[in-house]
Amino acid sequence: MSPEMLDLLGQSLVETLWMVGISGLVGTLFGLPLGILLVITDRGALLQNVAFNRVLGAVANAVRSTPFIILLVAIIPFTRWVAGTSIGTTAAIVPLSIAATPFIARLVEAALREVDRGLIEALLAMGATPGQIVRKVLLPEALPGIVSALTITIVSLIGHSAMAGAVGGGGLGDLGIRYGYQRFLPEVMAAVVVVLILLVQAIQSAGDRLARRLDHR
Amino acid sequence: MLTATPASQAGSRPDGGFLRFCHEALARYGELAQGDLVTHAAAHDAPATDILRFPAPATPTAAPALFRLQGVGKTFPGKHGTVTALDGIDLDIREGEVFGVIGRSGAGKSTLLRVLNLLERPSAGSVLLDGEELTALPAPALRAVRRRIGMIFQHFNLLASRTVADNIALPLELAGVPRARVSARVDELLELVGLTAQRDRYPAQISGGQKQRVGIARALANEPRVLLCDEATSALDPETTQSILELLADINRRLNLTIVLITHQMQVIKAVAHRVAVLEDGRIVEAGDVADVFTAPRETLTRTLLREVIGDDIPPGVHERVAALARGWGSRGALWRLSLRGEAVDAPLLAELSSLFSVRAHLLHGYIDEVRGVPFGSLVAALHGSEADLADAAAWLTTRGVRIEEIAA
Ligand SMILES: Nc1ncnc2c1ncn2[C@@H]1O[C@H](COP(=O)(O)OP(=O)(O)O)[C@@H](O)[C@H]1O
Ligand SMILES: [Mg+2]
Numbered sequence: 360m361s362p363e364m365l366d367l368l369g370q371s372l373v374e375t376l377w378m379v380g381i382s383g384l385v386g387t388l389f390g391l392p393l394g395i396l397l398v399i400t401d402r403g404a405l406l407q408n409v410a411f412n413r414v415l416g417a418v419a420n421a422v423r424s425t426p427f428i429i430l431l432v433a434i435i436p437f438t439r440w441v442a443g444t445s446i447g448t449t450a451a452i453v454p455l456s457i458a459a460t461p462f463i464a465r466l467v468e469a470a471l472r473e474v475d476r477g478l479i480e481a482l483l484a485m486g487a488t489p490g491q492i493v494r495k496v497l498l499p500e501a502l503p504g505i506v507s508a509l510t511i512t513i514v515s516l517i518g519h520s521a522m523a524g525a526v527g528g529g530g531l532g533d534l535g536i537r538y539g540y541q542r543f544l545p546e547v548m549a550a551v552v553v554v555l556i557l558l559v560q561a562i563q564s565a566g567d568r569l570a571r572r573l574d575h576r
Numbered sequence: 577m578l579t580a581t582p583a584s585q586a587g588s589r590p591d592g593g594f595l596r597f598c599h600e601a602l603a604r605y606g607e608l609a610q611g612d613l614v615t616h617a618a619a620h621d622a623p624a625t626d627i628l629r630f631p632a633p634a635t636p637t638a639a640p641a642l643f644r645l646q647g648v649g650k651t652f653p654g655k656h657g658t659v660t661a662l663d664g665i666d667l668d669i670r671e672g673e674v675f676g677v678i679g680r681s682g683a684g685k686s687t688l689l690r691v692l693n694l695l696e697r698p699s700a701g702s703v704l705l706d707g708e709e710l711t712a713l714p715a716p717a718l719r720a721v722r723r724r725i726g727m728i729f730q731h732f733n734l735l736a737s738r739t740v741a742d743n744i745a746l747p748l749e750l751a752g753v754p755r756a757r758v759s760a761r762v763d764e765l766l767e768l769v770g771l772t773a774q775r776d777r778y779p780a781q782i783s784g785g786q787k788q789r790v791g792i793a794r795a796l797a798n799e800p801r802v803l804l805c806d807e808a809t810s811a812l813d814p815e816t817t818q819s820i821l822e823l824l825a826d827i828n829r830r831l832n833l834t835i836v837l838i839t840h841q842m843q844v845i846k847a848v849a850h851r852v853a854v855l856e857d858g859r860i861v862e863a864g865d866v867a868d869v870f871t872a873p874r875e876t877l878t879r880t881l882l883r884e885v886i887g888d889d890i891p892p893g894v895h896e897r898v899a900a901l902a903r904g905w906g907s908r909g910a911l912w913r914l915s916l917r918g919e920a921v922d923a924p925l926l927a928e929l930s931s932l933f934s935v936r937a938h939l940l941h942g943y944i945d946e947v948r949g950v951p952f953g954s955l956v957a958a959l960h961g962s963e964a965d966l967a968d969a970a971a972w973l974t975t976r977g978v979r980i981e982e983i984a985a
Binding site: 480481486487496499500573575576 | 693695718719720721722723725727729731733735736737738746747749750751778779780798804
């Protein structure tokens, strides 16, 4: 492979990491609180609000059931409003974040539901406020699960980011399509696939190791 | 209805003089005036076989009520109509005592305990702590009250993400105690429960008994008025159970801390409780001093539960042979269960009986035990003698403080 190609590969890797990193961050920023809300407003939970819980759940499901490539195109006006442009790496971050948010919310919800009800009881008996219960019990006890959830999210964002080429987002997937497929350069395609495999492996094993380190059960 | 003691029973007290009786009776009526030891009317109908019951219990010095439950009821909506978990519970729990609640699974024990800190809001009645109506408190005030009520659980409910020391520190953090004071207090508590060496371990790295010790230390962190124990030893082996019970008894004595514990095991009640309430289908069917309930259980359920700690069943082979013998005696024989307590336990009753009346006693079965310093026991004997002699013997035994129950041959 030519040095220019290697350069391009490096640049695409950075673009992918940038898109995935920022959308993962934004997705967590919104998804984590939404996951907490899904748990604590459920029937019989700390701050029961069944109507709110239903609506939130329905919205999360709606976003999650929209195929990413459709979401990408459908929200272009919104993307332009947020990012100032609907083309490019930064513009791709908007739909990626929107896809990541309900994904993270649902995974965080599942992790929080694993926390033993007895612990919440114990904290209530100590006179803890709902906020204290979330901070002192729900989040710390579910932390290994949340780390696993974020690992899965990042891996799946790497997959989604390959479609960002549709809005000129760049990244490894885009490189593979444009050079590997359209210009028929199989070695570029192979290189992209290898880099993606290594990237996913590295993230998954780092996430697993961290989750295990945090788990004292 | 109240469990009052008719003064006419004064003479039959097995374990004290008249003056002491008067003293105790006064103390007792003093408590009754406060609505103490209230149970259901049905509980007081003596079984037909009771010739005479023990005189009513002498309760220890009357301490003021810490908790007072009045007409507490709790229903849960269920699939097949509502489930009544508690029904008309009247109860006083006194400062400094260990109060036990015993009953079978599903009797409503946990619900009753959880009503005390309003983890379960009663559907009816009132819950008073130090005279304050808890059900009327707004959420922040209720949280403040809960900080002064420690609670421990069957499955410990420790945070897996925190070390032993950090688990104990949690209630202090919640209460906003400054960091420096937290660590000093945690050290004190670790020492109290004997876990100083385990301070930096995680719950997964310690034994069940040690976990419950952490639970106890955590519950004591905010210097509570009362400690609630929900089947605290039910997940532990007998030896560990013993050591946890000893710790609880020790804490009760040393800190004069009121303890309310619920259990399905009579051994637990026997080991630590001062008073006990027997719960069945959400109602208190019997309540009183542990010594009294153990020595003179009124309810079938209480007796059945007691059988766990005191094997008072006559071996079936023995029962058969003696029953045949007694049938041969016809009206000149009877099978009696004699319940004794206090001084009566030490007296050579059967020997005296034979020398005073022309009655022969065949001892079939017996045990002697002690609860809270009161010796008690039960003897099963087949008696041979004329109807008149048997009646005289029964009357005499009764004056000696023995309760007689006729057993069907
Ligand atoms: N949260 C609840 N919802 C519905 N029914 C309940 C609930 N808690 C307890 N019950 C019912 O109330 C009764 C008493 O339960 P509980 O107090 O747990 O009994 P115990 O602790 O003596 O085993 C049982 O019939 C139980 O099924
Ligand atoms: Mg229970």
